[in-house]
Amino acid sequence: MNMKMLIESDAHQTRVAILEEDRLAELFIERHQQLGVVGNIYKGRVSRVLPGMQAAFVDIGLERDAFLYISEVSDPMSNFEPMEDAEDTSLESDDDLESDEALESDLEQERPSIDQLLKTGQEIVVQVLKDAMPNKGARVSTQITLPGRSLVLLPGVDHLGVSKRIDDEEERGRLRTLLEELKPTHAGLIVRTAGESGEKEDLSSDLEYLLRLWRRLKQRGDVVSAPTLLHRDLDLGLRVLRDYLSSSYSVIWVDGEDTYEKIVSFIDQVQPSLLSRVKLFQQDAALFDRFDIDVEIEAALKTKAWLKSGGHIVIHPTEALVAIDVNTGRYVGRHNLEDTVLTTNLEAVQEIVRQIRLRNLGGIIVIDLIDMAEQEHRDQVSAALEIEMSKDRAKHKILNISEFGLVEITRKRSRPSLERVLTQPCPYCRGSRRIKSLATICLELRRQLLRQRDRYRDREILLRVHPDVAQALQTHQQSVFIEIERVLRSELLLQSDSNLHHESFDILEV
Numbered sequence: 001m002n003m004k005m006l007i008e009s010d011a012h013q014t015r016v017a018i019l020e021e022d023r024l025a026e027l028f029i030e031r032h033q034q035l036g037v038v039g040n041i042y043k044g045r046v047s048r049v050l051p052g053m054q055a056a057f058v059d060i061g062l063e064r065d066a067f068l069y070i071s072e073v074s075d076p077m078s079n080f081e082p083m084e085d086a087e088d089t090s091l092e093s094d095d096d097l098e099s100d101e102a103l104e105s106d107l108e109q110e111r112p113s114i115d116q117l118l119k120t121g122q123e124i125v126v127q128v129l130k131d132a133m134p135n136k137g138a139r140v141s142t143q144i145t146l147p148g149r150s151l152v153l154l155p156g157v158d159h160l161g162v163s164k165r166i167d168d169e170e171e172r173g174r175l176r177t178l179l180e181e182l183k184p185t186h187a188g189l190i191v192r193t194a195g196e197s198g199e200k201e202d203l204s205s206d207l208e209y210l211l212r213l214w215r216r217l218k219q220r221g222d223v224v225s226a227p228t229l230l231h232r233d234l235d236l237g238l239r240v241l242r243d244y245l246s247s248s249y250s251v252i253w254v255d256g257e258d259t260y261e262k263i264v265s266f267i268d269q270v271q272p273s274l275l276s277r278v279k280l281f282q283q284d285a286a287l288f289d290r291f292d293i294d295v296e297i298e299a300a301l302k303t304k305a306w307l308k309s310g311g312h313i314v315i316h317p318t319e320a321l322v323a324i325d326v327n328t329g330r331y332v333g334r335h336n337l338e339d340t341v342l343t344t345n346l347e348a349v350q351e352i353v354r355q356i357r358l359r360n361l362g363g364i365i366v367i368d369l370i371d372m373a374e375q376e377h378r379d380q381v382s383a384a385l386e387i388e389m390s391k392d393r394a395k396h397k398i399l400n401i402s403e404f405g406l407v408e409i410t411r412k413r414s415r416p417s418l419e420r421v422l423t424q425p426c427p428y429c430r431g432s433r434r435i436k437s438l439a440t441i442c443l444e445l446r447r448q449l450l451r452q453r454d455r456y457r458d459r460e461i462l463l464r465v466h467p468d469v470a471q472a473l474q475t476h477q478q479s480v481f482i483e484i485e486r487v488l489r490s491e492l493l494l495q496s497d498s499n500l501h502h503e504s505f506d507i508l509e510v
């Protein structure tokens with residue numbers, strides 16, 4: 001697959017786009033005044049313990065206290081127990097923790113109650129797993145992970161693992177042997193996908209860097225008081241390069257000389273063989289304009305996404321889940337209904353997965369495919385969905401297509417969706433995506449006037465309304481206007497005010 005990475009940074013934000021076959025597949029945005037905190041490590045103070053929820057709130061110095069589940073709690077200060085100097089060992093780490101299920105079983109041993117592990121006022125070291133959301137603080141864990149290029153270091157965890165994305169059993173066995181030779185005391189290791197085919201020297205070098213980082217972090221944590229930031233993750237551009245860069249990328253375009261120099265220096269350290277693929281973008285047009293990225297971003301904020309055939313998908317994020325509906329739209333097919341449905345569903349699956357990754361949709365996702373009568377066709381669509389979702393780095397699970405044509409997907413999300421990053425609640429609809437119709441507003445105006453008919457009868461009345469409502473009362477809702485004048489025996493004057501909310505109006509006696 002032909003892949004490109006575009007990195008654009010200015011004084012206000014950094015944006016990274018990943019293109020697959022010249023189509024935008026994933027987008028990362030970080031505003032410099034609103035930096036994300038995922039991956040950051042803090043020394044925090046337990047502000048409240050909730051035995052009924054088996055969770056706790058932790059003050060880490062942010063606007064809202066972070067939330068800590070019992071499943072994310074290890075022995076609170078075990079991460080700061082002395083780690084022996086590992087002069088003969090080196091360690092590197094990977095953020096693909098979900099890639100090795102053995103780790104989960106290691107950490108899911110029977111635990112005591114949350115109030116036996118944590119006490120109010122206690123200082124603990126935590127790492128942010130998820131950024132804060134509206135009305136929710138960041139989610140944190142006491143199980144620290146330090147990702148490098150090829151390895152992930154797991155302080156305080158006795159575990160060795162290999163990313164699931166490395167599927168060659170012989171290679172997995174070779175890497176496990178290397179991990180056993182490199183493993184330091186009081187820490188575990190996971191080989192990241194980027195560590196495939198890595199030699200012992202490469203892994204050892206990565207490990208040494210991570211061990212130095214952990215020792216510095218530990219030393220600072222021993223002397224500072226909570227709440228304090230102990231470690232900030234790399235900036236967005238370097239973070240994406242660390243986690244995504246591979247030989248699959250034909251080119252990495254960078255806009256801005258300072259950013260270019262920083263990226264060249266980083267790649268020269270982590271993967272010098274790909275250094276020649278980094279290119280400084282020097283055209284007059286902006287980098288994202290050259291590849292029409294902003295046009296794609298604008299389309300990704302809309303509810304409807306069109307398919308090449310003429311069909312379309314409709315995406316509705318809700319409080320509890322994301323609903324995605326597939327429609328044939330303008331596509332009428334060539335042979336018969338079943339073939340038309342199959343073709344539309346297969347095309348929709350590709351676009352749905354692209355939109356899920358691009359918009360960073362998470363939680364429960366329900367896809368309403370067009371009903372397929374033949375089991376063979378349902379199997380084809382299921383297989384296509386599995387193939388497309390295999391491109392997604394986020395942890396996910398897909399259930400079989402139900403008899404009603406519904407597919408349920410769960411997808412882990414650690415950062416806000418594209419919609420939340422780029423938009424804010426609508427002051428008109430307040431998040432409902434709907435506002436009252438003109439007919440409804442006109443009838444509400446009628447009810448309010450007639451409810452106080454004794455007050456307004458035989459008087460001249462000024463109605464101050466939104467221009468759209470004024471136009472409606474003079475055209476297709478004119479009968480409402482005439483009825484009010486007749487019942488009240490009053491003269492109504494209309495005044496348009498574009499500053500008024502669409503649904504608001506004022507009734508004034510002249």
